[in-house]
Amino acid sequence: MDRDERIARESVVAAARELDAQGLNRGTSGNVSMRFRDGLLITPSGLPTARMRPEDVVPLGLDGTHPADQKPSSEWRFHRDILASRPDCGAVVHAHPVYCTAFALCRKEIPAVHYMIAAFGGPNVRCAPYAPYGTAELSELALAALADRNVCLLANHGMIAAGASLDKAVWLAVELETLCHQYAVALQVGIPTVLSDHEIGSTVERFRGYGLNAANAGPERS
Template sequence: MSDTERKRQLVDALHKMYVAGISPGASGNASVRTEDGMWISASGLSAGEASLSNLAFIADEGKPAIDGIRPSSEWHLHQQIYRDHPRCQAIVHCHSRHATALACLRRPIPAFHYMVAVAGAAEIPCTEYAEFGTETLANSVSKNLYDVNACLMANHGQIALGDSPLTALALAQEVEELAAMYLLSLQSGEPVLLSQAEMEAVLKRFASGYGQGTSTIFNVLV
């Protein structure tokens, strides 16, 4: 895939983030891996304003160019995830309403519904809190993603990985819907959780080709 096509996919995903309402204001960001670095959304711009001309490039071991487009303040986070997780080709980070509410409670999303397995594990974890835009946050989030493709970020939001910007976005939207359902179920008490054996059965079915078997949103880590 050409660099231009990667950028087009990233812009498309950013526009869809805006339309889906999971990236309020200028709070969300997204990136795509390239052969020698990444393209990431610009700092201070709404996802709906993304264009090919206002993406920022950062080399694998580099820092943003001083005289170029200023990247999202979370560029450390994206860069660290690409370094640590070769399977990841794209990242979506957003402050979607329900996932962020759970993150502010510092609660993971447990196996209350079988679709939690869409993220690749029996639970979607919640990281420890760290200040935005820092290497501390980058390391904290990255270490939680070895066994799962999404997580909540304490008092912050959520992050999702994919094999393209659009599959990362699809997973972020699934996480948001799961967070909404979980919060709703908590209004009547603690929901009944599926057992480890029950979740393992679901994970195996997803791994063997759930749906059309073409998207890494279902490439579970078993």
């Protein structure tokens, strides 16, 4: 393992631990990957984040191959397929946070009730139809839900965030859970007002000029 690979593996472990620290995952749930050389690095299957070491991170080829003595996350397919089909994405995180998952259990998309939805690429966050975890079908459904977006919900499952960097992907995941939390509370207060496609479209354009790139996480909420 050379220095660059060591640093990349440490970054994957750090991102997985950050998801736990932010309350987005617990135990062995969720997974993290990042583009690396001709393939990707992904968290292993069934290993609690607290016990994960850089040596445990699994190198995965775009053909799905990996070292015989290592087992990648069961969700490796959609990680691989997202990174293979989206050159704008350098990392993917999958998590089961409470509010995202609650809407996913109800199979509801998230409408434009807050301008921060523009950070996800458009006027809504789609919920992909249900398919069993780890399957090619789930990967295809997730890719469709992510078209022109960088986050989606997975019916009866959780969420996915894909970013130019690991920091950006984690930031997107936290922002999505925050928005879902706000929307859930607003639904208890009354009927949330949905912003128009025009209003969100202009915000999407403003975000594109806000310095959103691989070097930073994203704009702060104002």
